[in-house]
Amino acid sequence: MSNDRIDRRLGDFTTEPRVLLIALIAVVVAVAALFGGIALLGLIRLCTNLAYLGTFSFANLNLGDHQLGLSSVLVPVVGSLIVGLMARYGSDKIRGHGIPEAIEAIMLGRSQLDIKVAILKPISSAISIGTGGPFGAEGPIIMTGGSIGSLIAQALPVTDNERKTLLVAGAAAGMTTVFGTPIAAIMLAVELLLFEWTPRSFVPVAVAAIIAEIGRTALHMPSPLFPFHGVAAISAVGLAGWVFIGVAGGLLSVGLTQLVYACEDGFLKLPIHWMWWPMIGGLVVGIGGLIDPHALGVGYDNIARVLAGGAILKIALLLLIVKAIIWAVALGSGTSGGILAPLLIMGGAMGAALSGWLPAADPGFWALLAMAATMGGTMRAPLTATFFSVELTGNSNVLLPLIAACATAHLVTVLLMKRSILTEKIARRGHHIVREYRVDPFALTRVSEVMTRDVQTVSAAMTLREAVSFLTAPERRHPSFPVVDAEGHVLGIVDPPSVMGWRRAGKHRDTSLGALLAGMHIIVADPNEYLESLAEKLVKANAAHLPVVEPDRGTLVGYVGWKDLMRARQKVRGEDRDRTAFLGAAINRYRKTTKE
Template sequence: MKSSRLAYLFYKLKVPGFSDHLPIMVLAMAVGVLAGFGAVLFRWIIKVMQSIFYPQSVEGGITENLDWAWNMIGHEAPGIMEFYDKVPWYFIVMMPAIGGLIVGVMIYFGAREAKGHGVPEVMESVALRGGVIKTRVGFIKTIASAITIGSGGSAGQEGPIVQIGASIGSTIGQWFRVSQVQQRTLVGCGAAAGIAATFNAPIAGVIFAMEVILGDFGVASFSPIVVSSVLATAISRMVFGDSPAFSVPVYEMVSYWELGIYPVLGIICGLLAVGFVVVLYKSEDFFEQQVKLPEYIKPMLGAALTGLLILEWPQVFAVGYESLTEVFHNQMHVEMILALIAVKILATTLTIGSGGSGGVFAPSLFIGAMIGGAFGYMVNYMFPGITASPGAYALVATGAMVAGTTFAPITAILIIFELSGDYKIILPLMTACIISVIVASTIKKGSVYTTKLLRRGIDIADGVEQNIMRGFKVKNFMSKTMNTIMFDAPIGEVIKAFETKQASYLYLVDNDSHLVGYISYRDVRRILDEENVVPLLLAEDIAIDNELVSVSPSENIHDARTKMNQLGVTELPVVSDSDNRILLGKLKDTHVLDAYDKAVLRMEIKST
C-alpha cells in the first residue's frame, strides 16, 4: 500500500506516539484553516462583485481609490434596499444578465461541475470517485458564484462554500496521496468548515458533513471533521465577529398548546419543500430541453428574468438575509410575505435552473421564513391568546424548510439552534423539522441534492459498489450463446431440449427468429407434476404465463440485476437496442456477480 507523504515525514522524524490517526488530524487542521479563509475570501469577493456591478452601493463610488474594497473585509455588503432607489431600473435587469453571461462562459469552457448549487457534485465525488475533485473546480466555483450572487442572482453562498471547502480538502488529500477513506474524510472536513464559517455554527457544520456529504457518523471521520469545523469557525469569528449570519430574535413560546400547532407548520413546510424541489428541476429541464440557445447563453436569460422580478420585489435580490431579519422581527406586512414565497421560488429556479452558479440552502431559509411568518400571522389571528409572534414561527419554519428540502433534519435543527442560541426553541424546532422531513420524503424520493444525482442514475443510498455497477454495461458481460426453440414445438421436444442442452431457460422464437417468450426448467417440472399432461401441449402454451422482460446491451448491470430480482429469475434475454424482438444473447446472474466482483475490486484498488 502506498504511504502518504505526511505519514512518511512523521516516520522519518520519529515523532513519539505516532499513529496512523495523527497525519489525518494534521491535514484536517490544514483543511479547516484554508477552508475558513476560503469562506472569508469568497464572501469578500461577493461584496466586491456587487460593488462593481452596482457602484451606487458604495459611498463615494469605486473609481477614486481601492479603499472601499479593503474596507469590506469583515463587513457585510449593503442590502439592496439601501441603494435600490439610486440604481436606474434598467441596471436591475441588465446587471444580472451580464453576470449570467460571464458565468455561463466560465462554466462552459472552464468546469461544468461549477454549474448549479454544487453540493450534489461533492456527494457524487464521495460516492463514486473516492472524494477526488478537480482542483480547478474550486477556483471557478468561487468566481462564478460570486458573480452570480454579486450581480443580483437569487442564490445562496452556502452551496458554493461547501464545494470550495470540499475542493480544498480533496486537493490536499490528493497531494499527500492519502487512502480513499481518508480522502473522503478530508472532503467532509472541507464541507464542514464551509458551513461552520458561513453560519458561525461549528456543530451544524460537523453534522452537515456527516449527515449529507458522507452519510457516515463513524468515529474515525468525526474527530478530523470537528477539528476542521472548529478552526474554520475561529477564523470566521476573527474576521466577522461572534455573531450569527443574520439577526435572530429571542424565541418565545407563549403556551404549551403551541406544540400542537407546530406540527401543522411542519406539514406545510414539507409540502412546499417538495414543491420547491420539483419546480427547481422542472426549470432545469425547461432550459435544457426547450430553450434553443447555446448553453453558455442560457444563464443570461434566466438572470435577466430574475432581474425583472427584482424590479417589483427587490427582497429576492441575491441572498436576501436582510429580508429574513425583517420577518423575524415582525417588520414585514403579511401580503408581502405571501408574495415573496412564490417570487423567491421562481427567482431561485430561474437563476439556478438556467445554469447559474449558487446554492439553494439560503433560498430554503428565505422561503421557510416567509412560510413561517405568514403562518404566524394566521395563528395569531385565530388563537391570539396562546400563540407567539409571527417571528417565532418564521424562525422555526426556516429549519423545517431546510429539513424538508435537504432531508437532513439534524443539520436543520442544530443550525437554527446555533443561530438563535436559545434552548427554548428545541421542542417546536424538532417537531416541525422531523414532520417536514417525513412529509417530504413520503411524497418524493430524493432531496434537493440527491434528486440531481438520481436524475443521473446515481442512488447514494445503494452504496459505492452499486453505483460503480451502474457504469458497467450489459454488452460487456452478456453471453452470445443462447438456447432457442420454435414457439410451436411440442412438449416432448421441449423436454428433450432441456435434457440435451443442460439449459435453465429456453427462448422461444417464431419463423422469423424473433423472440416471443421463454420457458424455464421450473415451468416444465410444474407441467410434469400435473396428473393429466396434455400430449399436444406446445412450447407457447407453457410460456403463456411468463412475462417477457428483456435487457439491451446499452443498459447497465445494476438495472439488469433489479429486473432479475423483481421477476425472481436467474437469466434474462438480451435484445437489440433498436428492436426488442431480435435476440442477441443472454445475461445470467453469474454475469452480474462477476460485475459486482469487479466493482468491489475497483473500489479496493482506489482505497489503497
C-alpha cells in the same frame, strides 16, 4: 458466552491511531477553508458594488437601494453570461449549487476535485450572487472548502476514505465560516456527505468545524448572525402548531423541488447550448428584482426582518412568490449559487404569512420554525436544520419546537418524494444514492446462526477413484464436501477442481484423500465468528464453502457458504416485508369488517 470465546480483536469501532494524523491535516484544511470563505464573502460584496454602484468597495450593499431603474434588469443577465462562459470554457462542475457535485465526487469520483473547480467555483458564485442572483454563499463555499480539502489530500499519501474525510472537513469548515454554525456543519457532514458514522471520519470533520469557528471568532466575525430571543410555551396547542408548520414546510419543500426540476426540464428542451441558459435565468431574475428588490442576492436582511416579526402578510407573500420563481428558474438554468439561504428566506416568509392563523407566540417564532422545516424538508437533513437554526439565532430554548417541525417536514417529503433536491440531480445522471444507514447484518450475525449443521462428509480413507465416482453421481446436489478423518477432524475439502488438479498432477487413482490432503493448509470458519470475517475468509480461500470447526476440539460442526451470507441479508429484508404484510393484512381486515 464465556470470556474465552470472545474475540478480543473486536471492538465497538475499527478506528486506528492514524485518525490523529488525519485530524491534524484537518486543522490545515480548516484554516485554508476559513480564509477561502472570507475571500468569497468579500468577493460577493465587491461584485455587488461593482455591478450596482460601479464602485470598487467591499462594503455591504442593500440591493434595494440601487438607482439603476429599469437598466437593473440587465445586471443579472450580464453576470449570468459570464458564469455561462466560465462553465463552458473553464469547468462545467461550477454549475448548480455545489452540494450534489460534492456528493457525486465523494461517491463516484474517489473524492477527487479539480483545482479548476476550487478556483472557478467561488469566482463564478461571487459573480452570480453579486449581480443579483437569488442565492446564498453556503453551497459554493461548501464546494470550495471541499475542493481545498480534496486538493490537500491529493498531495498527501492518504487513502480514498481519508481523502473523503478531508474533503468533507473542508466543506464543514466552509459552512462554519459563512454562518458560524459548527455543530450544524458537523451534522450536515453526517446526514449528507460522509455516508458513514465512524470516529475515523467524524473526528477530523469535527476538528475542522471547531477550528473554523475559533478562527472566525478571532477575526471578530458576527455570531450568532441572526439573534432571536423568543421562547416557546410547551403545550398540546403549541405542538399542534409545530406540526402544522412542519407539514407546511414539507409541502413547500416538495413544491420548490418540483419547481426547480420543472425549470431544468424546460431548459433542456431549448434548442440552444446550455452556456446561454443562465442568461435567460438572469433575465427572469432581473424582472423579479423590479417587482421585489429584496428577492435579489443573498438576502440575509430578509431573514433578520422575518425573525424580528416585521414582515406583514402582503410583503411576506410577495417575497415568497418572487423569490421562489427567480430562484427556481435561475437554479434550473445551471448558474452557480447556493440553496440554504434562499430556503431560509422562503420558509421564513411562509411562516410570517401563516403566523396570523397560528397560536399566539413571540414575534418571529413561527417564521423561525418555518425556516428550519423548509430547509430540513428540502435537504432531507432534519438534524442539520434544527441545530443550524439554534446556532444561527443563539437560542436553544426553541430546540423542541424546531425538531418537531423539522421531523414533520422530513416525514412529509420522504413520503411524497423519492429523492431530495440534492440527490435528484445525481439520479438524473444515472446514479442512485441510498441515504439510509444501518448496521450491516454481517456485523451482527454469527456463523453458527446460518451454517448447515447436518453436513454430508467424505472419509479421509476414500480413494481418488472413489472420489471421482462420488462427485459425479447423478444424485449429488452440491459439488464440494468436507474430508474428515476417523476422529472427525477436517483435513480439507474435495470438489471437482481439486480432483482434476490431482489427476493432472499424476496422482494415483488409489491414493487416499487423506494422503492427498496431508500437509495442505486449510481455511476454516469458527462458529462464533461474525459473517464479516467469514466473507473475508471466503474471498481469501477463493471458495464457495468453508467447513465450520469447533475451535476447542477441532471437529467439524457445520458447513457454510456464500448463499448462507446472502440468506442472512435477505432475512433482514424479509422481516421488513413481514411487518409490512402484517400491517397490510390488518388494514384489509379492518376494511372488510367496515364494509360488512
